[in-house]
Amino acid sequence: MNIDLKNITFGFSKPLISEGNMSLETGDVCLIIGDNGVGKTTLIKSILGQNKLMSGGVFLDENNLKNLASKEIAQKISIVFSKSQIPNHFTVLDLISFGKYIHYPYYFKLNKTDLQEVDEIIESLGLKEFENFQLQNLSDGNLQKAFIGRALSQNTPIIILDEPTTHLDEKNKLMILNLLRHIAKTQNKIILFSSHDWRLAKEFSDKICLLKNEQLFSGIAEDVLLKQPELTTPKLYNLHSEFLPPQIFAPELEKELLYSFLQKNHPKNLKNYKFTWSDNFWEISHNDNQQKATTFKEITNMLSK
Numbered sequence: 409m410n411i412d413l414k415n416i417t418f419g420f421s422k423p424l425i426s427e428g429n430m431s432l433e434t435g436d437v438c439l440i441i442g443d444n445g446v447g448k449t450t451l452i453k454s455i456l457g458q459n460k461l462m463s464g465g466v467f468l469d470e471n472n473l474k475n476l477a478s479k480e481i482a483q484k485i486s487i488v489f490s491k492s493q494i495p496n497h498f499t500v501l502d503l504i505s506f507g508k509y510i511h512y513p514y515y516f517k518l519n520k521t522d523l524q525e526v527d528e529i530i531e532s533l534g535l536k537e538f539e540n541f542q543l544q545n546l547s548d549g550n551l552q553k554a555f556i557g558r559a560l561s562q563n564t565p566i567i568i569l570d571e572p573t574t575h576l577d578e579k580n581k582l583m584i585l586n587l588l589r590h591i592a593k594t595q596n597k598i599i600l601f602s603s604h605d606w607r608l609a610k611e612f613s614d615k616i617c618l619l620k621n622e623q624l625f626s627g628i629a630e631d632v633l634l635k636q637p638e639l640t641t642p643k644l645y646n647l648h649s650e651f652l653p654p655q656i657f658a659p660e661l662e663k664e665l666l667y668s669f670l671q672k673n674h675p676k677n678l679k680n681y682k683f684t685w686s687d688n689f690w691e692i693s694h695n696d697n698q699q700k701a702t703t704f705k706e707i708t709n710m711l712s713k
C-alpha cells in the first residue's frame with residue numbers, strides 16, 4: 409500500500425499549506441510536526457477526506473481518495489483522535505470490538521475469528537486485566553491504548569493518530585511510540601501521527617512531515633531535520649534583559665543546563681566570563697583569573713563573591 413499526497417493545497421478561507429507532496433509506503437512510520445495552528449489536524453482531516461482540498465489529491469495506491477465512498481476509506485484508514493469522546497458505559501472489550509463493525513452491519517454478531525482477533529489485540533496491548541473495565545475508569549495511558557486497539561481491530565493498512573502521546577507520562581509515551589513502530593513493522597501498516605514532543609517521537613519515526621511557512625517538508629526524518637537548524641539546536645531562552653550570557657564551551661546538555669542555571673540565579677552581565685566543561689568540572693576564567701567548580705552550588709558561591 410502507498411499513500412501519496414500530490415501537490416495538495418488545503419486550508420479554509422486561505423491556504424494553510426500550498427502544493428505539498430509526500431509519499432509513504434507499507435511499514436513507514438511518519439511523524440507530522442509543526443507549530444500550533446499550522447494545520448496538522450487539518451492535514452489529517454484532508455487525508456481522511458473530511459476536509460476538502462483546495463487543489464491536488466490524496467492517492468491510496470494511485471486511487472484518488474475523493475472517488476472513494478466513506479466506507480471504503482474507513483476500510484483503508486483508521487483514526488485515533490487525541491480528544492476522542494469516551495462512549496458511556498462501554499468497556500475496553502466493547503470499544504475494541506467496535507473496530508470490527510466497519511466491516512459488518514451494526515446488528516451483526518462478531519464471529520469466533522473476530523472475537524479471537526479482538527482478544528489477541530487486547531493481549532498485545534497489555535490490556536487483558538482491564539478488558540471489562542468501564543472506559544471512564546481507565547488511566548489516560550490505558551485509554552489511549554484502548555483507542556489504538558479499536559484502530560487495530562479495524563484492521564486497516566493505514567492508521568492515523570492525532571497527538572497520541574498528549575497527556576501521557578514519559579514511560580507511557582515510550583510504550584505507545586514503541587508499540588506504533590512495532591505494529592508498522594510487524595503488521596505491515598503505514599502509521600502517521602502528529603506530536604509536539606517531536607524530539608522523542610523522531611526516535612520512532614522513519615519519515616517526517618514538517619508543516620512550516622505554508623509549506624510541507626517531507627522525507628527521511630533525519631534528512632528533514634538536518635535542514636531545519638532552528639529545530640535541532642537547543643533553545644536558549646533569554647528571559648531577563650539584564651542577563652548577558654558568558655561564553656560556554658560544553659556539550660549541548662551541560663551548556664543548556666549552565667545557561668538556564670545562570671539566567672535564573674545570576675541574571676547580570678557575565679560576558680567577560682568563559683565556562684569550559686572538562687569532563688566532570690567547569691573551568692571558569694574571568695579577567696585572567698582561573699577557577700574550577702564541580703557543582704552549580706560552587707558556581708553560585710564563586711559568582712556571589
Ligand SMILES: Nc1ncnc2c1ncn2[C@@H]1O[C@H](COP(=O)(O)OP(=O)(O)OP(=O)(O)O)[C@@H](O)[C@H]1O
Binds near residue numbers: 420449
Ligand atoms: N473548520 C474550520 N474553519 C475555519 N478555520 C479552521 C477550521 N478548523 C481549523 N481552522 C483553523 O485552521 C488553522 C489550523 O488548525 P489545525 O487544528 O489544523 O492546526 P494544528 O496544527 O493541528 O494545531 P495544534 O497544534 O494547536 O493542534 C487554525 O488557525 C484553526 O483555527
